[in-house]
Amino acid sequence: MPRGTKDDVTPGPGGRELTRRRVIEAAADLLGREGREAVTTRAVAAAAGLQPPAIYRHFADMDELLDAVAEHGYATFLAAKHAEPNPSDPLEDLRAGWNLAVEFGLANPALYAMMYGEPRRGTTSAAFQAGMEILLGRIRRLAAAGWLRVEEHLAAAIIHATARGAVLTWLSMSDDQRDPALLTSLREAMVTAVTNQKPDVQDPGAAGAARALRAALPEQTALSNAEQHLLNEWLGRIAADG
Incomplete structure (x- = not known):
């Protein structure tokens, strides 16, 4: 159904789910273009081609809609991830994964700030959990090769926290304060915190x-x-x- 119509649900099979997705995408687009304050019931409804009361036939309240937008963000990030099952260099694979997370945040500042700046927003979603499994897979490969110096879940928390902190700190700075060396330094501090200087295990596996x-x-x-x-x-x- 084209935008601009005022029906509550898209006609045809799966219409309710299609309408719900349209609302989520409209909210995510508003968030990305105009910031969090622009995501109001009226603005989202207009962007999705609905009357404002129709939003509440798909979401209990605005908080539930924002949770769905966060889930949409995690799914978008997950789609950008490439999980190499057998990387030739697990340390470079770790760096590449960290870089990807930071690049996603810098490219989607308003969405990222909502996903990671608000406690546990969307973290029960399947996409978030799948993303964490990709991270844990990287960590297990480090462990199997003898590089990991801390327990696996602590390593995941350190990696996740440094990437999130790097993005949110960068976004809080004015343009003239932003130095790419900050991101590189934080990434290397993460690598130092979770890995050994040389592998404890000489033979992988x-x-x-x-x-x-x-x-x-x-x-x-x-x-x-x-x-x-x-x-x-x-x-x-x-x-x-x-």
Whole structure:
């Protein structure tokens, strides 16, 4: 249905969902072009070709609509991500993922500020969770190659927080204050925080990790002798498979 008509729902199969999507896209477009203050019921309805009361047949209130816009933003970001299953250099893959997140924020300032500047806005969406899985995949590859120096979920929090902080800090600055070296420095600080200076595991994969851990077992005291013996047996099996 062309914009400018005043029906509550697009005719035909799936009409209600199409209308809902039209409202979300209209709100996202207004947000991107004119900022958060422009996203009013009246303005969104006009942009979507609806009467203002029709908005509330699809969303309980404006807050629910903004949640949907945030989900739309996460889905757009997810579509831009490229998850390389076997990168030749996991450190460069980490940097590339961080750069992509920051570039998305700088290209979509109003949308990004709403997505990440408001606590937990849209973070229960499937797109957000899928994006986090891509990040965790990068982190697991770092761990498997012996680069990871902190626990996986802590690494994810550090990576996520530094990218978000970089974008929001950049957006808060005037043009004459913005120095690209800030973004590079924050990215490298993130890399230093979550990775070792050299890999702990020389041979990538489970077998190499098992051999490295097996070699370190005599130096740790957290396990009892019986636990060490059992773990040593398990690690030996994994190492042998490699």
